[in-house]
Amino acid sequence: MKPSLQRGDRIVLEREHFQNLLDALNKKGYQIIGPTLGEGSIIYGKLSCVSDLPIGWTDEQEGGMYHLKKRGDNALFGYTVGPHSWKNFLFPSVQQLLQAKREGKGFQVNRKREEIPKFAFLGARSCDIYAITIQDKVFIKGKFVDPHYASRRGDTFIVAVNCGKAGGTCFCVSMGTGPRADLGFDIAMTEVLKSDRHYFLVELGTERGAEIFQEIPYKNASEEERATANTVVENTAKHMGRYMNTDHIKDLLYRNYEHPRWNDVAERCLACANCTMVCPTCFCTTVEDTGDVPGGHAERWRKLDSCFNLDHSYIHGGSTRYSIRSRYRQWMIHKIATWIDQFGTTGCVGCGRCITWCPVAIDITEEARAIRKSEQAAE
Amino acid sequence: MGIKRKPKLAVWKFASCDGCQLTVLDCEDELLTLTDHIELAYFLEASSAVKRGPYDISIAEGSVTTQQDVERIHKIRKASKLLIGAGACASSGGIQALRNFTNVKDFVSAVYPSPEYIKTLDTSTPFSQHVPVDYELQGCPINKHQLLDAISSFLHGRKPNSTSYSVCIECKRRGNVCVMVAHGIPCMGPVTRAGCNALCPTYNRGCYSCYGPKETPNTASLSTWFRRLGMKEDDIVRIFRTYYSNAEPFRKESKLHEKDEK
Ligand code: SF4
Ligand code: SF4
Ligand code: SF4
Ligand code: SF4
Numbered sequence: 001m002k003p004s005l006q007r008g009d010r011i012v013l014e015r016e017h018f019q020n021l022l023d024a025l026n027k028k029g030y031q032i033i034g035p036t037l038g039e040g041s042i043i044y045g046k047l048s049c050v051s052d053l054p055i056g057w058t059d060e061q062e063g064g065m066y067h068l069k070k071r072g073d074n075a076l077f078g079y080t081v082g083p084h085s086w087k088n089f090l091f092p093s094v095q096q097l098l099q100a101k102r103e104g105k106g107f108q109v110n111r112k113r114e115e116i117p118k119f120a121f122l123g124a125r126s127c128d129i130y131a132i133t134i135q136d137k138v139f140i141k142g143k144f145v146d147p148h149y150a151s152r153r154g155d156t157f158i159v160a161v162n163c164g165k166a167g168g169t170c171f172c173v174s175m176g177t178g179p180r181a182d183l184g185f186d187i188a189m190t191e192v193l194k195s196d197r198h199y200f201l202v203e204l205g206t207e208r209g210a211e212i213f214q215e216i217p218y219k220n221a222s223e224e225e226r227a228t229a230n231t232v233v234e235n236t237a238k239h240m241g242r243y244m245n246t247d248h249i250k251d252l253l254y255r256n257y258e259h260p261r262w263n264d265v266a267e268r269c270l271a272c273a274n275c276t277m278v279c280p281t282c283f284c285t286t287v288e289d290t291g292d293v294p295g296g297h298a299e300r301w302r303k304l305d306s307c308f309n310l311d312h313s314y315i316h317g318g319s320t321r322y323s324i325r326s327r328y329r330q331w332m333i334h335k336i337a338t339w340i341d342q343f344g345t346t347g348c349v350g351c352g353r354c355i356t357w358c359p360v361a362i363d364i365t366e367e368a369r370a371i372r373k374s375e376q377a378a379e
Numbered sequence: 380m381g382i383k384r385k386p387k388l389a390v391w392k393f394a395s396c397d398g399c400q401l402t403v404l405d406c407e408d409e410l411l412t413l414t415d416h417i418e419l420a421y422f423l424e425a426s427s428a429v430k431r432g433p434y435d436i437s438i439a440e441g442s443v444t445t446q447q448d449v450e451r452i453h454k455i456r457k458a459s460k461l462l463i464g465a466g467a468c469a470s471s472g473g474i475q476a477l478r479n480f481t482n483v484k485d486f487v488s489a490v491y492p493s494p495e496y497i498k499t500l501d502t503s504t505p506f507s508q509h510v511p512v513d514y515e516l517q518g519c520p521i522n523k524h525q526l527l528d529a530i531s532s533f534l535h536g537r538k539p540n541s542t543s544y545s546v547c548i549e550c551k552r553r554g555n556v557c558v559m560v561a562h563g564i565p566c567m568g569p570v571t572r573a574g575c576n577a578l579c580p581t582y583n584r585g586c587y588s589c590y591g592p593k594e595t596p597n598t599a600s601l602s603t604w605f606r607r608l609g610m611k612e613d614d615i616v617r618i619f620r621t622y623y624s625n626a627e628p629f630r631k632e633s634k635l636h637e638k639d640e641k
Binding site for chain 2: 038039040041043064065066067082083084088093094267268269270271272273274277278288289290291292293294295303304305306308309310311322323324356357359360
């Protein structure tokens, strides 16, 4: 029997034992979700063995552009975040809320209990863990609890990966959300690739994280191994693809509701809503009722919606945000200003998805910069 | 369910390919249930038995391309409590609205051996340009889900679930990877109304805009991006003139990319 591991311990997992981690999670009854190749990008899906990971692949990301490329090594996590986020699993974009059956003069409501697996998220990046923390605050930590989110979130096991490379549109350093995972994980790993060795420096974040390693070969981390892993993450932090100056950002935006830059971005913005759909913190939904022709059966569905849709601001008499200008402004000011008043942090974790997946490359960091610069120029 | 007798439904055809009427027939299983609740009073594609109006619901496909069409749509409007236009033709003029961009006489003489027998209007136009239309189903062709939803909402007095937002919404809800961002394939999704559940992007094709313009479509910005993806002006004209060429935002955008031939 090995000496028992504890929360906070740092250990080393060799690459050849990585499969043991997946096996241990499987054995505990988790459904492992993690990065895998699909549709020409790195998406999240079910994993059962190491070879399901995008081994040796990386992504190149820029505004409105995403490409896969071979790395020239066998890294397991040599890329950043793709089009999917954990939101796809914790807050599915289409969910049935209830079914109703007509009975006499009334109706019988039926809530289908979904079989929800116990998730283990493998390879969660720091920005995305912050995003989960934000959605937790919205859905389960407030006055009202969303039962659907709550049951999926349950006790998700989180295996974080500290980024060994920043993507072209990443800016977690600006938002204080990465690239090193510092909260919300059960275990956090840094991948170290050397010419003669491939290993993971593992930090145990919880008791159950420590427990998982009881059955996996590991050794305690040496000073040198820790230092090497640190250098990897520090290096990532120095190479962020994007930067946003968040100094008094709330006041900056509150002062600039009528800034001409909103007209400029409105000329480019398609109001297509891709940015909000991929954003790991955006949570707006719409509710749709459907019924069959005989009128005996009705269903209520909840679907991911967006403030970029005209109907989203529809009230009696029409939509309050008719222009694209007002919709983009609503989105950006909510993300990085009013969110602070509402939930205590910004709603942006700097993952860069909205920049990469905007079909016309609109960049939230650039829009913020343009507004700040014009004020500085005026001074 | 205020109505005691079975409501009478009529299905009408104007200038069209019949695809939208076929969607009604495509309801197969639901069609039998439908006839338990609705009387098919006029539907030549399904039955030659015809009942006189007035009708509770008229579903009309096709566009107005002849003087007789103009008169007929007025008569149908008068005979119908609810008039539903079905498809791209009914709501914008359809593919045949390509004639609106040229001189229709050139087509007539090129296509028909005896052009003197052909009497047609210079334009193909939607019903709404001639009579008030209560509801429009979009798509080329429409799909059976929206059709059944419209009929059941009418029967039970609820709001139909029409969408006005982009195809991107449905595309992302399905978890698709964007073909434009990941593969550089031009996609009309960002300016197109949802309704097809992002059929083409799901199979790695760009959207062709079978459902026409979304609300407030920013066609100019998308064209600029299409050019960056390597599309020629001619291709941009064509992509905006496929199914909804006569819808105002697409008509205008396509005109901007037309080479001045005069
Ligand atoms: S934003 Fe930071 S934490 Fe997120 S993927 Fe990029 S480098 Fe990693
Ligand atoms: S606003 Fe953009 S960068 Fe910020 S969390 Fe959302 S998708 Fe990521
Ligand atoms: S910012 Fe980009 S992704 Fe977002 S709605 Fe506008 S065009 Fe679409
Ligand atoms: S593939 Fe087309 S429809 Fe789908 S998100 Fe991209 S632009 Fe929108």
